[in-house]
Amino acid sequence: MTVRRHPLRGLFGGFLLGLGLALVLVFAGIPILGTWTVIGVVAAFTVLGILLAYALPARQP
Amino acid sequence: MRRIARVASMMGLAGLLSILIAAPAAAFELNGGCTLDIASTDASGAALDTSSGAPGGGQGGTQADPFVVDWDGSVSWNGSSGSQVFMDHSWQVSVFGIPTPLRGGDPNDGGDTTAVDSTGVSENAPFELTGIFYVSGDINGAEGTHCDGNGWFRLNGNPLTTIPFWVSVIIAAIGAGLLLGARPTATGATASSGPSADEPPADPPTQVPMP
Numbered sequence: 001m002t003v004r005r006h007p008l009r010g011l012f013g014g015f016l017l018g019l020g021l022a023l024v025l026v027f028a029g030i031p032i033l034g035t036w037t038v039i040g041v042v043a044a045f046t047v048l049g050i051l052l053a054y055a056l057p058a059r060q061p
Numbered sequence: 062m063r064r065i066a067r068v069a070s071m072m073g074l075a076g077l078l079s080i081l082i083a084a085p086a087a088a089f090e091l092n093g094g095c096t097l098d099i100a101s102t103d104a105s106g107a108a109l110d111t112s113s114g115a116p117g118g119g120q121g122g123t124q125a126d127p128f129v130v131d132w133d134g135s136v137s138w139n140g141s142s143g144s145q146v147f148m149d150h151s152w153q154v155s156v157f158g159i160p161t162p163l164r165g166g167d168p169n170d171g172g173d174t175t176a177v178d179s180t181g182v183s184e185n186a187p188f189e190l191t192g193i194f195y196v197s198g199d200i201n202g203a204e205g206t207h208c209d210g211n212g213w214f215r216l217n218g219n220p221l222t223t224i225p226f227w228v229s230v231i232i233a234a235i236g237a238g239l240l241l242g243a244r245p246t247a248t249g250a251t252a253s254s255g256p257s258a259d260e261p262p263a264d265p266p267t268q269v270p271m272p
Contacts, residue, residue, distance in 0.1 A: 004246045009239050016236025017237050017239075017240055019229075020232035020234070020235075026157070026192045027191055027192040029193045035157065035211075039158055053244075056245060059246055
């Protein structure tokens, strides 16, 4: 049994999710991280995506 | 590959923490000797808000008290470069620290040191926007002349009726879908392991009928 990991999907998924959420926050007028709202949220979700690609338990085929 | 990704993840976390800790104070700040007074009106032409920039933070234009703009209104400004004359200058604008295509320059052959003008808000964007934005910018001219500034402004309106808001929701949904697909998968093969799996699986073997 081997585990196949998908770090690139995690990277791009996290980046897009962070970008979308950051823009939603800006357009909704909720800059939760002040001047770093966009860069901070995008960076956080990108890193989170990579980490999840490694840390989540494997699903069975 | 796995080690590189782990190191990149740790560096990303460290970078994120450092920029959050070092986040600058938000104020309508102008540095370099320049001054700027701005005013906005609503759709009917009535005065809506005013703000002025100054070294160390001016009046309004902060995150708590952003400069309010109406999509159907206008913005006027009265700026001065003080004792500096920006010959052959270039300028650029960033939003939330990200450089934008808003940039330009001018030889300023006349040696102007003031700018007074106004513009309609909706005339300068292809679609309606709402929200709160942190804007910064700088201008550099010949002989080392320089000014920079930053401040917050709010575009009034309902985000649910704007295209950019829903495009952002779609981007987030695509990202969430990709993230769900990033979950590791267990396979029966034992020949290889590791993070090389962002590639489609091989076609299953085809069954050839016996003659």
